[in-house]
Amino acid sequence: xxxxxxxxxxxxxxxxxxxxxxxxxxxxxxxxxxxxxxxxxxxxxxxxxxxxxxxxxxxxxxxxxxxxxxxxxxxxxxxxxxxxxxxxxxxxxxxxxxxxxxxxxxxxxxxxxxxxxxxxxxxxxxxxxxxxxxxxxxxxxxxxxxxxxxxxxxxxxxxxxxxxxxxxxxxxxxxxxxxxxxxxxxxxxxxxxxxxxxxxxxxxxxxxxxxxxxxxxxxxxxxxxxxxxxxxxxxxxxxxxxxxxxxxxxxxxxxxxxxxxxxxxxxxxxxxxxxxxxxxxx
Amino acid sequence: xxxxxxxxxxxxxxxxxxxxxxxxxxxxxxxxxxxxxxxxxxxxxxxxxxxxxxxxxxxxxxxxxxxxxxxxxxxxxxxxxxxxxxxxxxxxxxxxxxxxxxxxxxxxxxxxxxxxxxxxxxxxxxxxxxxxxxxxxxxxxxxxxxxxxxxxxxxxxxxxxxxxxxxxxxxxxxxxxxxxxxxxxxxxxxxxxxxxxxxxxxxxxxxxxxxxxxxxxxxxxxxxxxxxxxxxxxxxxxxxxxxxxxxxxxxxxxxxxxxxxxxxxxxxxxxxxxxxxxxxxxxxxxxxxxxxxxxxxxxxxxxxxxxxxxxxxxxxxxxxxxxxxxxxxxxxxxxxxxxxxxxxxxxxxxxxxxxxxxx
Numbered sequence: 001x002x003x004x005x006x007x008x009x010x011x012x013x014x015x016x017x018x019x020x021x022x023x024x025x026x027x028x029x030x031x032x033x034x035x036x037x038x039x040x041x042x043x044x045x046x047x048x049x050x051x052x053x054x055x056x057x058x059x060x061x062x063x064x065x066x067x068x069x070x071x072x073x074x075x076x077x078x079x080x081x082x083x084x085x086x087x088x089x090x091x092x093x094x095x096x097x098x099x100x101x102x103x104x105x106x107x108x109x110x111x112x113x114x115x116x117x118x119x120x121x122x123x124x125x126x127x128x129x130x131x132x133x134x135x136x137x138x139x140x141x142x143x144x145x146x147x148x149x150x151x152x153x154x155x156x157x158x159x160x161x162x163x164x165x166x167x168x169x170x171x172x173x174x175x176x177x178x179x180x181x182x183x184x185x186x187x188x189x190x191x192x193x194x195x196x197x198x199x200x201x202x203x204x205x206x207x208x209x210x211x212x213x214x215x216x217x218x219x220x221x222x223x224x225x226x227x228x229x230x231x232x233x234x235x236x237x238x239x240x241x242x243x244x245x246x247x248x249x250x251x252x253x254x255x256x257x258x259x260x261x262x263x264x265x266x267x268x269x270x271x272x273x274x275x276x277x278x279x280x281x282x
Numbered sequence: 283x284x285x286x287x288x289x290x291x292x293x294x295x296x297x298x299x300x301x302x303x304x305x306x307x308x309x310x311x312x313x314x315x316x317x318x319x320x321x322x323x324x325x326x327x328x329x330x331x332x333x334x335x336x337x338x339x340x341x342x343x344x345x346x347x348x349x350x351x352x353x354x355x356x357x358x359x360x361x362x363x364x365x366x367x368x369x370x371x372x373x374x375x376x377x378x379x380x381x382x383x384x385x386x387x388x389x390x391x392x393x394x395x396x397x398x399x400x401x402x403x404x405x406x407x408x409x410x411x412x413x414x415x416x417x418x419x420x421x422x423x424x425x426x427x428x429x430x431x432x433x434x435x436x437x438x439x440x441x442x443x444x445x446x447x448x449x450x451x452x453x454x455x456x457x458x459x460x461x462x463x464x465x466x467x468x469x470x471x472x473x474x475x476x477x478x479x480x481x482x483x484x485x486x487x488x489x490x491x492x493x494x495x496x497x498x499x500x501x502x503x504x505x506x507x508x509x510x511x512x513x514x515x516x517x518x519x520x521x522x523x524x525x526x527x528x529x530x531x532x533x534x535x536x537x538x539x540x541x542x543x544x545x546x547x548x549x550x551x552x553x554x555x556x557x558x559x560x561x562x563x564x565x566x567x568x569x570x571x572x573x574x575x576x577x578x579x580x581x582x583x584x585x586x587x588x589x590x591x592x593x594x595x596x597x598x599x600x601x602x603x604x605x606x607x608x609x610x611x612x613x614x615x616x617x618x619x620x621x622x623x624x625x626x627x628x629x630x631x632x633x634x635x636x637x638x639x640x641x
Contacts, residue, residue: 176366179333182353183360184431185383190354198370 024255031056031252038247056248060256071236071253078216078233079260081147085154086211090204092155093162098192100163101170102178116167119160131224138225145229153221158211165210169203170196209268216261233257284309285435285470290329290339292494299325300336301494307470309434312461312486314502315474318517322494323474327437330472332356343434356435359428363440365420367412367427373399374408376423380431398430401460418449429460438473442480458484478518482506490514508639512630515560521588521599523560523624530554535620538594541573546620548636557633560624563588566600569617580608591616 029044032052043049062068096119099105100112122130134153135144143149173196181191219234226235237253240246283306292300300322307313315323328334330341332353341348348356359380367376377395386394399405402422412420421441428436441457442450461471475481481488482502490497490505497517498510509515509523516522528537531554535543566589575591575598582588582605589600589608600616608614625634634640 174364174366176362176364177368179328179331179353180360180362180366181368182333183331183356183358184380184427185354187352187354190383195368195370199368 024258027251027254030247031249031255033248035244035248053248056246056252059246059249060253069236069240069249069253071233071256074231074233074236075256077147077230078257081150081154081232082212082215085151085158085215086208088151089155089158089162089211090208093159093207094166094197094200094204096159097163097166098170098196100167102175116163119163122156122160127220131221134221135224144225145227147230150222150225150230150232153225154215154218157218157221158215161210161214162207165207166200166203169200169206173199205268209264212264213261216257283307284344285330286340286342287330288340288342290326290336290341292325292329292334292336298494300329300339303339303494303496305489305496305499307472307487309468309470312471312473312484314481314484314486314488315472315491316476316478316481316488316505316518317474317491318476321491321517323491324439325494326491327360327439327472327474330435331358331360331437357433358435358437359431359433360437361421361424361428361439361441363443365417365424365444367420367423369412371412372408373404373410373412373415373423376412377427377430380427394430394432395426398426401429401463402426403456418445418453421445421453425457425460432469434469436469436471438471440474440476443476454480454483478520481518488518490517492517507637508632508635509560509624510632512558512560512626515624515626519562521563521601523562524566524598525558525560525626526596526598527556528559529556530625535559535623537596540594541596543618543620543623546623546636548621548634548638549623549625552625552634556628558626558628558630560626561598561618561622563599563601564603565619565622566598566602567617567619568600568602568604569615572615572617574613575616577608577610577612577614579610580606582607589614 026044029046030038032046032054033043033050034053034055037043037050040050046052059068060071063070100116103112105112105115134156138144138149138153141149143152177199178191178196181195182188186194217234218232219238222232222235223238226232231239233253234257237250237257240250240253285307287303287305290300290303292298303322303326315326317323325334329336332348332351343357368379371379374395377398378391381391381394395408399407402425404419404422404426407415407419407423412423415423421444425438425441428438442453445453471486473484475484485502487499488502488505489499490510492513497514498505505514505518509518512523512525515525526537528535530536530545530549530552533545535545535549537543537559573593575593577589578592578597579590580587585603585605587602587604587606587608589602591598591600591614598616622636624632624636625640627633632640
């Protein structure tokens with residue numbers, strides 16, 4: 001009985017890992033192929049089944065004039081837009097979450113929970129529905145096809161995540177800590193910056209992670225709200241898909257686009273496993 | 283009087299949290315707020331601290347109205363029942379926090395923090411992280427922080443309630459020593475508790491709170507000897523004082539149809555009529571020629587036995603100074619010590635006490 005359970009368990013884990021890891025391996029393998037290798041049937045193992053080439057990776061950095069893709073500029077755009085939007089979302093989100101957690105708001109029938117819900121309702125609507133008003137608004141402001149416009153839209157999309165995570169986080173921090181800070185001579189702003197904020201770093205890191213992931217992987221809004229001036233990485237990658245799909249550089253670009261998130265996850269994991277953050281507040 | 287409350291009242295959503303609370307407190311003394319859970323103890327402490335603003339009433343400290351003074355400008359320290367410290371700071375910085383906030387000179391900070399830590403028995407813990415301390419040690423850090431501040435008013439909100447029994451006993455003893463040695467004559471100490479034993483042990487004045495009202499204020503022994511009414515008698519005794527309706531007539535106390543007790547000397551002046559009689563559990567004695575009761579429940583606690591009995595229309599709790607297992611439904615013979623019996627009028631106010639109180 002125990003053996004059956006074990007084999008079932010490991011069987012399931014193996015199948016699941018296949019689903020998670022296989023796409024990466026496929027992309028990695030494909031990125032080293034050329035036209036010939038891609039079209040000559042399913043092959044996976046370099047040197048054995050096909051002759052690897054760096055062509056797919058090389059063209060990513062070539063200018064379009066030389067038949068390349070030039071991924072550097074959209075890459076930088078993506079980093080700037082995602083990071084700025086995430087940082088601003090975390091700052092605004094943390095402040096609003098603290099207010100929603102500590103103060104009681106009343107406006108007619110509206111209470112704190114309703115306000116928290118309004119934030120998250122942005123994410124309940126399908127992106128298609130939001131895209132039209134966003135398009136019209138940015139058009140009115142003259143911010144279509146600009147970094148500033150994209151950052152604004154991303155803040156609207158990312159801040160609810162930050163608010164949602166941070167409200168939950170602050171609700172778990174005893175109010176008495178804030179009160180003790182007040183009694184110990186802090187005014188409300190000092191209490192927030194000297195006591196509450198330093199103890200909120202674990203929550204802010206988690207919220208920041210989610211903002212970075214959602215911001216970095218968004219294709220839809222970047223696609224709708226930009227044309228030629230500003231292009232983000234996901235849009236450029238999809239744009240590679242023309243009459244002949246260059247699977248090799250598409251795969252290489254996809255892998256490069258995932259890289260920053262892996263680095264972020266790695267740093268956060270190291271940071272959290274130090275133990276001084278996760279157990280800070282019990 | 284150095285700290286005076288005049289008619290503090292607070293109502294939230296139709297419920298009284300503070301109901302016309304008035305008192306006077308003197309520097310250099312310890313006051314215990316005694317009351318059950320939800321009696322308004324924490325609300326009152328937070329009001330004194332300035333964390334809660336009352337609807338009406340005034341709070342004066344050294345003849346200065348605290349009404350317009352925000353929390354962070356009041357000269358107050360507070361210890362909560364939860365172990366509240368700053369998790370991102372080490373022990374030294376936790377204790378130093380209020381002093382740094384007041385821009386005390388660094389050498390003085392160092393001296394005051396070390397003195398405070400030493401008085402709570404945490405020498406050598408300066409560099410430790412808060413999370414690395416046990417509950418009792420965390421509460422000592424909180425206490426050290428409040429002592430180092432040398433505030434005019436020190437509020438302690440059931441500081442021992444979340445600790446295990448042994449540690450509570452030990453810390454209570456230590457607290458008393460710390461208070462008498464370090465709390466200077468120029469501060470007021472207010473301690474809240476649900477435990478009458480704790481209130482009596484700490485010494486000092488006791489303020490009995492119930493349903494957001496002050497029922498009685500006086501020295502601990504005064505509350506114990508002459509509880510102003512039946513509610514105080516219940517709150518200030520553990521187990522609560524036994525209360526039973528009865529009448530005085532024919533030179534005896536009639537408790538229902540089947541129970542009569544001789545009239546004690548201190549009841550001689552009372553007019554015949556209906557009363558509520560009160561008797562402490564410890565004044566219920568096992569006796570051969572007593573009144574027969576049926577055991578409902580018996581619990582052994584340490585070296586004592588709580589005995590819940592019923593007889594006629596009355597139910598009692600007896601606290602026997604012995605360890606014995608009584609069986610449920612067993613018949614026991616008990617004597618009620620009439621020399622220790624209290625009489626309250628039907629409104630619940632004390633009319634006669636064995637210690638000479640009442641009207």
